[in-house]
Amino acid sequence: MSTATNYLSTPTADLDELRAHFAPVFAKIADGNLERERDRVFPHEQVTLLNEAGFGTLRIATDRGGWGASLQQVFLLLADLGTADANVAHIWRNHLAFVEDRLNATVSDANDTWIARFLDGQFVGGGWTEANNVTLANLVTTVQTDGDHFAVTGAKFYATGSLYADWLDVLGRGDDGELLTALVRADDPGVTLVDDWDGFGQRTTASGTARYESARAERGDVFPAAERFPYQGHFYQTAMLSVLTGITRAALRDGSAALTGRKRNYPQGLTEVPSDDAQLLAVIGEVSADAFAAEAALAQAGAALDRIHGGDRNAKRRLVDAEVAVTQAQLVIIAAALRATTTIFDALGASGVSVQRGLDRHWRNARTLASHNPRVYKARILGDYLINGKDPVSNLAALGRGGQGN
Template identity: 75%
Template sequence: MTDTRFYLQAPTADLEHLRSVFGPVFDRIADGALDRERQRVFPHEQVGWLNDAGFGTLRIPATHGGFGASLEHTFLLLADLGAADANVSHIWRNHLAFVEDRLNAPVSETNDIWLKRFLAGEFVGGGWTEANNLTLANLATTVAAADGHWLVSGEKYYATGSLYADWLDVLGRGDDGELLTALVRSHDPGVTLIDDWRGFGQRTTASGSARYDRVRAERGNVFPAAERFGYQAHFYQIAMLAVLTGITRAALRDGSRALTARRRNYPQGLAEVPAEDGQLLAVIGEVSADAFAAEAALARSAQRLDHIVAGRLSGDGDHERQRLVDAEVAVAQAQLVIIAAALNATTTIFDALGASGVSEELGLDRHWRNARTLASHNPRVYKARILGDWFINGKDPVADLATRHRGGQGN
């Protein structure tokens, strides 16, 4: 039976079918990825291809016009896209998260409109993290009530996907101090998007600054932040891990090609042809294990989110908190596994290649730069401690993060 309280439904899509639909698009995106990286070309066209194919509607139930994908399948596809182009994959993080939020929202005329926007290919970028080192505890962005609408003012950084977006998802405080989410049109008066991202990786994700000067937001496009979907933080984190998983696979793919192309070996080598050298083959084998571990951790952690959704669909509210804790633990464990796998793979792969592997023509350094950049979001240095405190002392890992008033998508 379809639950009429919200838009979520049990997934109906098949992963192989989804890959048959989107795989050819990913292949087209991969074709020019290295050139875009070298020249810092923003992939507007490639984001458009995915929009045209309906990538932004993966999670919308088939009965509402989407693909009906599970969360596990959505993140595995995001990893496939990450292997094709890590920048393009990261760009989709905020859009997919806002779609998930609206699927969890009550059925209403306003939310019906949002589903129609998604199905029409309208794209959402991010705008949560405050500029000037501010956090949720001292959020300066305001969402002020006006005559029948709202006015949004403030400055944001890490505004990933903003240059590709029709809408910007902005977090601010209302007149009474309540945290609000406001959706504003990216081309409306008062919106200024600035390409000032200076990270050495993920260089075309449009993760720079966004400024809002009394930008109008309609009543139906402002929501209490407290009503956002409960597994939101897990969703954002797994989306990042999906891109890292894709990067790990890309390092294996490109490193394998480079080893196959080598024609000369070192005097200490075990074979004249590098592709027949057992030690070099062992490097590829180790990197393949990194890719395997990353994808397994990604799938397993995403399943915990599907478990949350299944509980919501069944009306099992009694165990909702435990499902969130299970997801927090799984995502933290996956972060430790996937980041280690990505950083190891993108570094170790050079041991199979020799000096020729550092050629700018190959561009293999981009995999490490992109992985290191993504791994610096929500840093892993705290995760093992939080996990240990949970397993040994039973300290709630969700509360450990939530009570510190640290906000944002990439401090």
């Protein structure tokens, strides 16, 4: 008889084997990503392909039917997916985070049901953020007792992945004002999903509005928000950094192909053939270094999150270390992504800005993702910790990092 208190287990997966399994799926997703971006075609088929391949069960232990992957492996695979299609990768952020939350939860019949749902391919989307400058302190969405279930009423924006979801993860206040997480079926008659995301990047992530009018949530699908896993802010942030890492590699891939295809050079060029021009080759070399730095930083952040699961002793120390690593990675990866997606054009001619090539999508997507959790404060917070010892995790919930890192 199992004595486990939660669903976490020591990772057993091999990264090379995981990549070998998912590489053909990612290749199918990469096919047509430019056309989907250009024509704003929603990738329902691509999300289904990933579900069928078991992408949503990466972190579930093998003895429960999952892949037994570490957090580092999950984020590196998410970066591979981001290279194939940044929109599809971002769609998975909420689902993977909720899986992680249930793996950290106490073993129970209700949570057994959720593990079974994940293994069945059921997908979770949704969002916690409310429009009009509403914060956690004055959240207006309610999760009220209604007989033998709960009724969820309110509206959310940045509802990433909602159009692809079976379930929506909703944050609201209970009868006594307690913050609750409610999982609502996306096809509930009280749910309305609106495709009104107007950002210039990440245009097919279904990050628009979700409205709830007495939408039903069963008792086994409502949890105190205070019991969410303690590193969820780090998880949400690192998932976003995974997509940014993938974008950086995609810019390198597409920019290299564009340079290789150039047939004539400018009069100032060093050679007649652009692909032989040392200055243009140096641009590609610099962009490759940005991609290398991004993946290295992502791997370090993922490893720091894996170390959180080291028992109760020094738990706060490991959480602080993870916060520092994820924040440092954020500074490195955002800088690398924005630089690479801009600099790559220096290796190309006027044809590089062709709408048909769609190279602008890499910068637009990177800039959009980089705006979710503004980096402008992060170097200061790191410096204050390193010089003055100020605790960088003491006020995460107040800053919104206890939530989705928006």
